[in-house]
Every structure is written in C-alpha cells, then in structure tokens.
Amino acid sequence: MKLTFGEQLTEWRHKAGKEKKLTHMEVSARTGISQGSMSKLENNYAAPAGLRADQITKLLRLYKITLQEFFDAMNDSQQAEFLPRAKEVAEALADDPLGQFEITIQTGSTSNEYTPLPVYPLKAAENPAGFQNLSFSVAIKPNQLKDGILALQMAGNxxxxxxxxxxxxxxxxxxxxxxxxxxxxxxxxxxxxxxxHVRRYRAGFMMPDNPEHTPLPLGEARIIGHAYLLYPNKPL
Structure with a gap:
C-alpha cells in the first residue's frame, strides 16, 4: 500500500540523518519551515502547496530527493493544488540535478517507460516551433504519444x-x-x-465556460486542436 504524503515525508526525514533521525527542530533550522508546519505535514493536517518555493527547494536538498519524488508522493488532489508551486521550484532548481521535474499522466499501464513531451505556453499553440518550451515536461506513456499531440499551459480564466x-x-x-x-x-x-483561446463548441459558437467572457462565432475562429486531457488524468 502506498504511503500517504505525510508518512513518506516522515520516512525521508528519518533517512536524512547521517547517524540518527533528523528532528523537526533541525529541519526547521535548515529549511525555514516551522516545527509546527512540519508536524502538520507529516500528520497529513497540512498540504505541501502551503510551503514556499524556497522552503521546498531547501527540503529537497536536505532530504536528497528530487522534485519528481516529492510530487509523486502526493495524492491527486494534492498534486493538482501543488502544481503551480512545483513550477516555481523547478525553475529554482533548473541548474541543479535535483531539479528534474516531469509530470506523469497515468494511463493504468504498469510500464515505467515514457517519453517526455515538452510543455508550451498557450500562446504557442499555433506555432510551437516559434516559441521556447517551458522548463518542465509531461511524461507520456508509449500508447499516448501520437502524431499531433501538444502539451499546453493554460493562460487566463x-x-x-x-x-x-x-x-x-x-x-x-x-x-x-x-x-x-x-x-x-x-x-x-x-x-x-x-x-x-480555449473554448467549448456549442451550436455554432465557441463558448467560454466563464460567463465573464464573450462567445465567438465558429466562422470567425480557426480550430487548432481538440483539448482532451487535463492534468493529472481528467478527460475534458
């Protein structure tokens, strides 16, 4: 059975000490995370998304774990909440071997093989080759990687x-x-x-799900592609 995030965090702390388990006081002194916050995290009373990027960076280095391992220890809801913070940490660790970060989209396959797919900003959708991809990628299982697949980061509401x-x-x-x-x-x-833009097609119009935005007639727009999967594994 998979450990909860708090249980895994506790295990990492225990293993991080050279001769004995690190205490919450020692972790706090070296990461800036309060002892109370560490206790809440390990007992699953607080979410990792509540930590600052600099605190997470120090914690990863102290525990000698990658951002990917830290991320994989979370459940789906924790991962979804943590994702914006993960991007900040990934950028901070860009020149560090611990900074390798890839989002794994689950497929139900037991294979560990995957191919990294670069993520582009939404504005690059029409011409990805003309833009720099972002500093992290999504890990695609072999049966997911098909011609014409593009990973984008949403911009706007x-x-x-x-x-x-x-x-x-x-x-x-x-x-x-x-x-x-x-x-x-x-x-x-x-x-x-x-x-x-990202819109939902309804009866000849490209509709926003947010009513604060204006519908666009299909005839005035060009469709770039069908958005079909939202991280971590939610069909659209």
Whole structure:
C-alpha cells in the first residue's frame, strides 16, 4: 500500500540523518519551515502547496530527493493544488540535478517507460516551433504519444467554472492538433484575431465556460486542436 504524503515525508526525514533521525527542530533550522508546519505535514493536517518555493527547494536538498519524488508522493488532489508551486521550484532548481521535474499522466499501464513531451505556453499553440518550451515536461506513456499531440499551459480564466475538470490558469492539458472538426460540447484551442483561446463548441459558437467572457462565432475562429486531457488524468 502506498504511503500517504505525510508518512513518506516522515520516512525521508528519518533517512536524512547521517547517524540518527533528523528532528523537526533541525529541519526547521535548515529549511525555514516551522516545527509546527512540519508536524502538520507529516500528520497529513497540512498540504505541501502551503510551503514556499524556497522552503521546498531547501527540503529537497536536505532530504536528497528530487522534485519528481516529492510530487509523486502526493495524492491527486494534492498534486493538482501543488502544481503551480512545483513550477516555481523547478525553475529554482533548473541548474541543479535535483531539479528534474516531469509530470506523469497515468494511463493504468504498469510500464515505467515514457517519453517526455515538452510543455508550451498557450500562446504557442499555433506555432510551437516559434516559441521556447517551458522548463518542465509531461511524461507520456508509449500508447499516448501520437502524431499531433501538444502539451499546453493554460493562460487566463476564460474556462474557469465549477466543473471538476475546469481548465484553470496555469493548468496543463493535452491537445490533439489533428482533430479540428468541432463536435458538440467538446473543448478546442482556437485562434481568433491573432489571439489564442480555449473554448467549448456549442451550436455554432465557441463558448467560454466563464460567463465573464464573450462567445465567438465558429466562422470567425480557426480550430487548432481538440483539448482532451487535463492534468493529472481528467478527460475534458
């Protein structure tokens, strides 16, 4: 049975001491995380997303673990909440061997083999080759890696809603750029007047899930691809 995040964090602390287990006081002195916060984290009363990026960086180095290991120890909801902070830490660790960070999208396969797929900002959707990819990637299982697949990071709140799979600012999602024929209630990345948007197709219009934004007639937009999977593993 997989350890909870708190249990795994405790195990890492115990292993980090050279001759004896590190105490919360010692961890606090070396990372800036208060003893109370460490206790709450290890007992699953607090979430890792509440830590600052600099604290996490120091903790990873103290425990001699990668950001990927830290991330994988979390459950799905913790990972989703932690993702924006993970990007900050990944950038801070960019020149450090512990800084390698890849988001694994689960497929149910037991294979550990994967291919890293670069993540691009949303504005790069129409021409990824003309942009620098971001400092982290998504790990795609062999059966997921197909022609035309693009990983994008959402920008803006036009798709914010109460849906459990709402695409929010900073979220990572996969797009099939070969699927450009609109189907009812499906989500697409579109180009409109030199801007890139993410919209849901409904009855001839590209609709935002956030009513604060304006619907766009399909005839005025060009579909770049079908958005079909939201990290960590939520179909759109």
């Amino acid at each position: 036009e798709m914010h809603s109460m849906r459990p799979n709402a695409i929010r600012d900073g979220d990572i999602f996969l797009v099939n750029t070969l699927a450009t024929t609109p189907e009812e209630n499906q989500i697409y990345v579109i180009a409109h007047q030199n801007e890139i």
